[in-house]
Amino acid sequence: MLLLALDTATPAVTVALHDGTSVIAASSQVDARRHGELLLPAVDRVLAEAGLRLDAVTGIVVGVGPGPYTGLRVGLMTADTFGLALGIPVHGLCTLDGLAYAADRSIADGPFVVATDARRKEVYWARYADSRTRVTEPAVDRPGDLDIGGLPAVGAGALLYPDTFPDAREPEHVSAAALASLAAERLAAGEELEAPRPLYLRRPDAQVPKNYKVVTPK
Amino acid sequence: MADEPLVLGIETSCDETGVGIVRGTTLLADAIASSVDEHARFGGVVPEVASRAHLEAMVPTIERALKEAGVSAKDLDGIAVTAGPGLAGALLVGVSAAKAYAYALGKPLYGVNHLASHICVDQLEHGALPEPTMALLVSGGHSSLLLSSDITSDVRPMGATIDDAAGEAFDKIARVLNLGFPGGPVIDRYAKEGDPAAIAFPRGLTGPRDAAYDFSFSGLKTAVARWIEAKRAAGEDVPVRDVAASFQEAVVDVLTRKAVRACRDEGVDHLMIGGGVAANSRLRVLAQERCEAAGIRLRVPRPKLCTDNGAMVAALGAEMVARGRAASDWDLSADSSLPVTDTHVPGRSHDHDHGHDHDHVHEVSKGNLYS
Numbered sequence: 372m373l374l375l376a377l378d379t380a381t382p383a384v385t386v387a388l389h390d391g392t393s394v395i396a397a398s399s400q401v402d403a404r405r406h407g408e409l410l411l412p413a414v415d416r417v418l419a420e421a422g423l424r425l426d427a428v429t430g431i432v433v434g435v436g437p438g439p440y441t442g443l444r445v446g447l448m449t450a451d452t453f454g455l456a457l458g459i460p461v462h463g464l465c466t467l468d469g470l471a472y473a474a475d476r477s478i479a480d481g482p483f484v485v486a487t488d489a490r491r492k493e494v495y496w497a498r499y500a501d502s503r504t505r506v507t508e509p510a511v512d513r514p515g516d517l518d519i520g521g522l523p524a525v526g527a528g529a530l531l532y533p534d535t536f537p538d539a540r541e542p543e544h545v546s547a548a549a550l551a552s553l554a555a556e557r558l559a560a561g562e563e564l565e566a567p568r569p570l571y572l573r574r575p576d577a578q579v580p581k582n583y584k585v586v587t588p589k
Numbered sequence: 590m591a592d593e594p595l596v597l598g599i600e601t602s603c604d605e606t607g608v609g610i611v612r613g614t615t616l617l618a619d620a621i622a623s624s625v626d627e628h629a630r631f632g633g634v635v636p637e638v639a640s641r642a643h644l645e646a647m648v649p650t651i652e653r654a655l656k657e658a659g660v661s662a663k664d665l666d667g668i669a670v671t672a673g674p675g676l677a678g679a680l681l682v683g684v685s686a687a688k689a690y691a692y693a694l695g696k697p698l699y700g701v702n703h704l705a706s707h708i709c710v711d712q713l714e715h716g717a718l719p720e721p722t723m724a725l726l727v728s729g730g731h732s733s734l735l736l737s738s739d740i741t742s743d744v745r746p747m748g749a750t751i752d753d754a755a756g757e758a759f760d761k762i763a764r765v766l767n768l769g770f771p772g773g774p775v776i777d778r779y780a781k782e783g784d785p786a787a788i789a790f791p792r793g794l795t796g797p798r799d800a801a802y803d804f805s806f807s808g809l810k811t812a813v814a815r816w817i818e819a820k821r822a823a824g825e826d827v828p829v830r831d832v833a834a835s836f837q838e839a840v841v842d843v844l845t846r847k848a849v850r851a852c853r854d855e856g857v858d859h860l861m862i863g864g865g866v867a868a869n870s871r872l873r874v875l876a877q878e879r880c881e882a883a884g885i886r887l888r889v890p891r892p893k894l895c896t897d898n899g900a901m902v903a904a905l906g907a908e909m910v911a912r913g914r915a916a917s918d919w920d921l922s923a924d925s926s927l928p929v930t931d932t933h934v935p936g937r938s939h940d941h942d943h944g945h946d947h948d949h950v951h952e953v954s955k956g957n958l959y960s
């Protein structure tokens with residue numbers, strides 16, 4: 372097994388290779404505005420580091436978000452197209468699950484919360500019973516509307532809003548290494564992963580134009 | 590001719606997911622998935638709706654194009670993609686797909702200009718572009734008069750709209766007349782039964798001191814809207830067919846007059862018209878009349894090649910390969926305001942290296958690309 376994992380649902384552009392036993396190469400760069408430019412060179416670098424070519428990869432794992440859409444789509448489109456060109460399966464994983472999987476051992480037995488920055492003063496979040504078990508569907512909410520009962524929380528969304536998340540911790544962003552490890556574990560256990568479709572959680576912003584605006588001056 | 594470059598082109602600058610495949614100047618496939626119906630109720634293209642649709646449509650559209658062309662992806666000589674101009678988020682979906690596809694197949698990537706592609710597509714219809722060629726590009730997004738002596742390296746802007754694009758004016762007038770979106774085809778249809786001389790609407794920027802090749806459709810749009818409102822305020826019926834015909838005549842009169850003048854002034858004996866508005870039947874007729882009168886040869890591709898499509902991107906990509914232009918780097922970005930003069934986005938290490946062999950143009954790390 373050789374999994375190529377990538378995620379662009381948070382400000383991190385993150386790529387990792389997993390050989391079924393462990394992560395053999397990884398790259399993470401934080402730059403929320405340049406996902407499109409950074410991702411392919413990162414894939415190229417990670418493969419070079421491992422001394423492998425893309426056609427050695429047997430499966431793609433991609434973070435499906437939730438995350439800001441424009442960046443999120445870069446990872447999903449790249450994963451879909453790799454899958455098409457190479458004729459290999461593309462698996463989706465919730466980006467929040469990757470963060471939960473990477474949570475510090477001191478809180479990993481749960482319960483805890485994962486929250487990322489959804490911008491517009493909102494967070495994407497979900498509750499976890501432990502680092503492998505999500506117990507709520509990912510949601511997008513204003514931090515002020517949430518009561519997480521003082522549970523520990525990981526992710527940039529938690530670190531940004533201390534009033535809602537008093538016990539906020541690293542990691543701030545998801546790593547493809549964590550996603551790859553989680554995917555490898557689930558695949559080895561014979562589990563099916565999600566389809567690689569985006570979790571937008573919000574409807575597109577679309578202002579329906581009001582009835583035709585009269586231009587004749589009064 | 591099997592030695593001509595086989596190129597797949599991807600276009601996502603607006604609401605069409607286009608994947609085309611050409612061999613040299615021969616069209617092999619032109620697969621399109623459009624999200625236009627999802628935009629209709631908004632009266633215009635909603636960028637986020639378009640971007641979401643591109644992501645869903647891309648892989649099936651590539652598969653459809655390959656099947657239609659009857660070629661195998663491994664035989665491609667390059668992947669071309671619209672790098673700009675266009676909607677930023679929409680472009681990024683296409684660029685991401687093109688990069689991943691080129692990288693996975695070990696093929697060179699060509700980020701190309703959307704406007705130059707609109708011109709180059711005519712090669713698929715009428716053979717090699719004459720050099721120089723004057724091009725009038727008119728659509729919901731652009732109204733430009735361009736002069737090109739080499740479509741892979743030299744596109745010079747002669748004029749452009751200073752306010753609305755021509756197609757936008759069609760959409761707005763259609764909305765005022767409650768005819769729905771997009772406005773171009775429906776106005777064209779109504780206009781066929783109307784009198785183009787019924788109402789004298791203004792011709793923008795046609796005064797002696799106005800910029801000779803620039804366009805303005807905002808004043809026309811306002812004049813038409815006011816005329817309709819005045820009718821409605823007086824409780825009279827709006828003669829939709831005459832309004833459509835007279836409005837359309839004002840637009841195509843200015844477009845063709847300025848395009849023919851630019852050809853004359855520059856001594857160019859070919860005019861090509863592209864973009865969605867090139868599908869307008871009255872524009873085609875009037876352009877033909879005026880070109881004939883001026884001794885200019887008119888080239889207008891069939892309507893499906895005039896609107897946004899992947900074949901036009903593939904056509905320009907094939908020309909890039911044929912002329913040995915440098916491929917793009919793997920960090921190619923989508924540029925929503927890519928200047929029309931940037932016919933493509935060559936990799937940094939190859940900026941002045943046009944003779945480069947495309948077999949080894951973008952090796953970030955050598956071992957990973959080719960078997």
Ligand SMILES: [Zn+2]
Nearest residue numbers: 728730864897
């Ligand atoms: Zn266009």
